[in-house]
Amino acid sequence: MALKNDCFALPSGVSWTPVADALADLRDRLSPVTSVETVPLDIAQGRVVAQDIAAPISLPPADNAAVDGYALAHVSLAPEGEQRLALNEGRAAAGAPFDGAVGPGGAIRILTGAVMPEGTDSVVMDEDVERDGDMIRFGSGLKPGANCRKAGEDIRAGDVALTAGTRLGPAELARLASTGIASVDVHARLRVAIFSTGDELAEPGEPLIAGQIYDANRAMLLALVRAQGVEAVDHGRIPDRPAAIASALTAAARDADAVIVSGGASGGDEDHVSRELSRMGAMALWRIAMKPGRPLALGQIEGVPVFGLPGNPVAAFVCFLIFARPALHRLAGALWPEPVGYPLVARFSARKKPGRTELLRARADGAGGVGKFRSDGSGLIGGLVWSDGLVMLDHDRGAVEEGEIVRFLPYAGFGLS
Ligand code: AMP
Numbered sequence: 001m002a003l004k005n006d007c008f009a010l011p012s013g014v015s016w017t018p019v020a021d022a023l024a025d026l027r028d029r030l031s032p033v034t035s036v037e038t039v040p041l042d043i044a045q046g047r048v049v050a051q052d053i054a055a056p057i058s059l060p061p062a063d064n065a066a067v068d069g070y071a072l073a074h075v076s077l078a079p080e081g082e083q084r085l086a087l088n089e090g091r092a093a094a095g096a097p098f099d100g101a102v103g104p105g106g107a108i109r110i111l112t113g114a115v116m117p118e119g120t121d122s123v124v125m126d127e128d129v130e131r132d133g134d135m136i137r138f139g140s141g142l143k144p145g146a147n148c149r150k151a152g153e154d155i156r157a158g159d160v161a162l163t164a165g166t167r168l169g170p171a172e173l174a175r176l177a178s179t180g181i182a183s184v185d186v187h188a189r190l191r192v193a194i195f196s197t198g199d200e201l202a203e204p205g206e207p208l209i210a211g212q213i214y215d216a217n218r219a220m221l222l223a224l225v226r227a228q229g230v231e232a233v234d235h236g237r238i239p240d241r242p243a244a245i246a247s248a249l250t251a252a253a254r255d256a257d258a259v260i261v262s263g264g265a266s267g268g269d270e271d272h273v274s275r276e277l278s279r280m281g282a283m284a285l286w287r288i289a290m291k292p293g294r295p296l297a298l299g300q301i302e303g304v305p306v307f308g309l310p311g312n313p314v315a316a317f318v319c320f321l322i323f324a325r326p327a328l329h330r331l332a333g334a335l336w337p338e339p340v341g342y343p344l345v346a347r348f349s350a351r352k353k354p355g356r357t358e359l360l361r362a363r364a365d366g367a368g369g370v371g372k373f374r375s376d377g378s379g380l381i382g383g384l385v386w387s388d389g390l391v392m393l394d395h396d397r398g399a400v401e402e403g404e405i406v407r408f409l410p411y412a413g414f415g416l417s
């Protein structure tokens with residue numbers, strides 16, 4: 001009874017693919033499509049590393065001081081009691097190494113980042129030392145190698161600094177720069193063409209005629225795609241006419257590495273996207289056991305993958321995050337991204353039967369709990385605005401009682417802010 005009035009109810013007699021199977025299948029079928037280019041680091045942010053990169057040098061290149069203090073040889077220290085060492089002339093500073101050697105029983109002034117002078121292996125820090133003319137005094141217990149960073153402790157020359165498929169963020173750029181790499185081979189930026197279909201759609205900024213609604217999906221999908229660090233190209237709104245959709249599909253496929261279409265995917269009277277896709281090339285209509293979702297049309301035109309998403313904005317949003325997003329990353333040369341999720345306590349109850357994955361628009365309360373949007377109505381864009389993530393209820397899970405643990409996937413984990 002609970003599912004009777006549910007437009008996403010699974011009709012009996014049709015086989016519905018579990019989300020995990022559909023994802024595994026998608027993952028197997030896709031491989032990087034873009035060419036490789038060399039770019040300087042300062043414009044490499046967000047780009048995807050094309051092949052494993054070996055470190056040209058070790059980091060740190062040499063043993064160096066981790067603190068300001070005095071460098072010494074650990075063997076110079078007495079097993080216990082007060083330590084007294086003779087202070088050498090000169091000092092070692094970052095960028096200004098000491099070019100002599102420190103003999104047994106000696107110590108030398110050293111500053112953070114300075115290369116350890118010959119004959120030294122440990123540093124006693126300023127705070128533990130008393131200067132006494134040309135002697136220094138400090139307590140016992142300094143460990144061998146104390147306050148000294150070892151050459152190669154971050155990375156060794158020849159080791160893999162970054163693996164193919166890594167997306168370059170601030171940390172990765174630091175790793176390349178720190179080993180002296182000034183430019184990097186990356187995949188060319190994936191280019192994704194996006195258009196909306198539907199006779200009812202009007203352009204924001206224009207007056208609305210009776211029976212029309214504004215096209216919400218195009219603005220949303222362009223932003224979703226751009227948030228993945230790939231290029232999005234706007235291919236406009238297309239009416240529900242087979243010829244118009246066919247030519248829009250062809251034009252989009254010629255202009256881009258992948259195409260995302262919303263609306264008309266589910267096989268109804270006016271659902272020309274799935275029909276034209278199957279007429280024009282390989283097409284798989286996936287009936288995925290997911291709410292929101294309905295069928296997801298996957299096709300290929302002249303070798304270019306086409307994702308036909310549901311017209312309903314919430315379903316399009318969720319289908320994009322769960323299916324199109326990892327696919328785009330893979331096509332762009334990146335590793336297949338698993339959704340980032342963590343457990344929270346449900347501050348709601350929800351009806352559910354095993355047999356499909358459900359994604360609820362949800363909001364973490366900052367105190368270990370998560371709420372869900374007041375309505376399950378899948379057309380309500382307000383729920384997308386209200387939420388800051390999705391609660392993912394797995395295929396086999398039944399109803400959720402308040403207080404149970406659920407998995408929360410923050411939008412930030414999908415690259416959204
Ligand atoms: P469809 O998948 O084409 O059957 O569309 C399903 C529902 O989503 C219908 O109510 C459409 O009016 C609505 N819809 C389709 N495309 C869009 C769009 N671009 N923006 C807003 N709503 C849409």
Ligand code: MG
Pocket residue numbers: 197198199263264270311
């Ligand atoms: Mg439509």
